[in-house]
Amino acid sequence: MSLPFPHNIPDKHLVDRVLGGDKQAFAVIIQQTEALVAQMVFKMIQRPEDRKDLVQEIYLKVYKNLSGFRYQSKLSTWIGQITYNACISYLRAKQLLLPGYGLADEDGETRGANEAVETEEADNRIFQKQRTALVQQALEKLSPIHRTLITLYHQEEMSYQEIGAITSLPEGTVKSYLFRARKALKENLLLNYKREEL
Known part of the structure; x- marks a missing residue:
């Protein structure tokens, strides 16, 4: 049975609960990091149809490798690293990565007295x-x-x-x-x- 989550639960408690079989804890991890993951995938991957699959693949990797997280950085940074590496692997596989870059390389109408102000705001x-x-x-x-x-x-x-x-x-x-x-x-x-x- 899942317990309620405090607003700022430490990474260690969250990870321990996922490793203990708490699926809701992993949902919290996704919720806390999905904006970062989505931003990175959206900026690195051009094809919209590939983005969703890649995000799913990233969180699958996160789940599978969570026991190896060593708390040397924030959990979000570690997930960002997995995201970056997954995107680089995708770009390499599709031969879309530029040489020299890699994992460790260098309104409606307005009316009335305020029309001018409203028009300016619209502009x-x-x-x-x-x-x-x-x-x-x-x-x-x-x-x-x-x-x-x-x-x-x-x-x-x-x-x-x-x-x-x-x-x-x-x-x-x-x-x-x-x-x-x-x-x-x-x-x-x-x-x-x-x-x-x-």
Whole structure:
């Protein structure tokens, strides 16, 4: 019988309960990490039909290897590492990985007195959506590794150290790749922006 879960249950208690046969505890692990796993898979894997299978495969690996988790990092970082390696294996199998990258390589209408203000707000929302779309388009042109590093650093707000633990890359390499990724993103953004202007 499963016991209720406190909001911030420590990794060790959660893992112990899964290893003790508590299926609800594994559901909690999935719930706590699915946003990170989904972000990484979405950024690294282009084919939508392959993403769902890969996520299932990742959590199967997590479940099978949970007894080998040694608490040298956070559980979420360890699961991120499994996710990254699964995505790299997929890209290698499909020959989609660029050489030099790898596991340890370097609205409706407005009316009335406030119409002008409402119109301006609507324009701002549209601009925001367009800007988000432009960033997304620019991101899509980056390599899977660069997309993932930008996602982990800027969206998941992970440190260089945490990203290094997930990707098995040295901190210096993470910084170097991030620098290159940002530079490429900026170039792609400028290209897209100019195209939009035409």
